[in-house]
Amino acid sequence: MINVNEYFEGSVKSLGYTSAEGKSTIGVIEKGEYEFGTSSHETMTVIEGQLDALLPGESEWQSYLGGQSFEVEANTSFKVKTHVQTSYLCKYK
Numbered sequence: 001m002i003n004v005n006e007y008f009e010g011s012v013k014s015l016g017y018t019s020a021e022g023k024s025t026i027g028v029i030e031k032g033e034y035e036f037g038t039s040s041h042e043t044m045t046v047i048e049g050q051l052d053a054l055l056p057g058e059s060e061w062q063s064y065l066g067g068q069s070f071e072v073e074a075n076t077s078f079k080v081k082t083h084v085q086t087s088y089l090c091k092y093k
Contacts, residue, residue, distance in 0.1 A: 008034055014090070023092040033081035038072050041093040045069040049086030054079040 003016035005025065012034060014027025029051070044051075046068055052061045056076040064070060072078050 007036075008032070021091070025090045025092075027088055027090070029080065029082055029086045029088065031083055031085065033079065035077055035079045037077045038074055040074045042072045043069055043091045043093075044072070045089045045091075047087040047089055049082060049084050051086050051088065052081045 001017075005014045005016055005027070006012070011030040011032055012027060014025040016023065016025045018024075026047075029049075044053075044064075046064045046066050048066050051064045053064060053070055054061050055070060055072060055078050061081070062070070
């Protein structure tokens with residue numbers, strides 16, 4: 001089954017699914033800055049565009065382009081911002 005998720009008044013939308021590798025979402029983020037909380041370990045890969053992330057415990061934003069990934073531990077929060085529409089794949093452990 002595919003789950004439809006919408007956050008921040010429609011500025012972030014994703015489709016959630018479960019495969020042999022586990023739970024994942026694939027989505028699109030509109031221009032802006034957002035903060036997400038995690039309930040499980042996440043690996044986020046940028047598919048297209050550019051995503052700047054402020055990860056837990058860090059004081060500097062890092063930029064991620066298509067094909068690049070970052071990880072966030074469970075039970076934390078992180079911020080992302082983008083200046084262009086950006087697509088991503090997020091895998092959960």
